[in-house]
Amino acid sequence: MAPAIDKFKEIGKAALYVSGPSQWEPKVNYSPETYPGKFYGISSKEFVEKYKKIYAKDPSYHAAGGYTAGLVLQKAIEDSGSLETSKVKKALDNMDVYTLFGHIKFEKAPYHGRQEGHKMVIVQWQEKQNKLDKEIVYPKETSTSNYIPYNKKF
Incomplete structure (x- = not known):
């Protein structure tokens, strides 16, 4: 399952900080x-x-x-x-x-x-208000959040 697919959040915390490409996102x-x-x-x-x-x-x-x-x-x-x-x-x-x-x-x-x-846009699964949310981290001019390096969280 690709990170850009909304069902990706079903894997729970394992999805946190995973990023990947998407052709387009509603956000x-x-x-x-x-x-x-x-x-x-x-x-x-x-x-x-x-x-x-x-x-x-x-x-x-x-x-x-x-x-x-x-x-x-x-x-x-x-x-x-x-x-x-x-x-x-x-x-x-x-x-x-x-x-x-x-x-x-x-x-x-x-x-x-x-x-x-x-x-393509790059999305990353991040935690927002205790729930997983798919954020756009690239390109910068259209991003909804900053990229969070996985290793910075642990």
């Missing part, structure tokens, strides 16, 4: 305030709130990534001013923007597709 703070002038779309917080209103649970990274895929296509169409494939591709090649899913920037190779901008 992450990607917003226009975090990345002024480079942000497109709604903030991650607003996305989570709207998603929870409809589905009564936190969105998975699949939901956030799927929404962002549509958002990126929308931006490419807007930027290109066209639905013509070559113009949309050029807009994608030139895209360098932050969204609720993080940094979006694609390689400029002839066969487009590799996402170069996205950084």
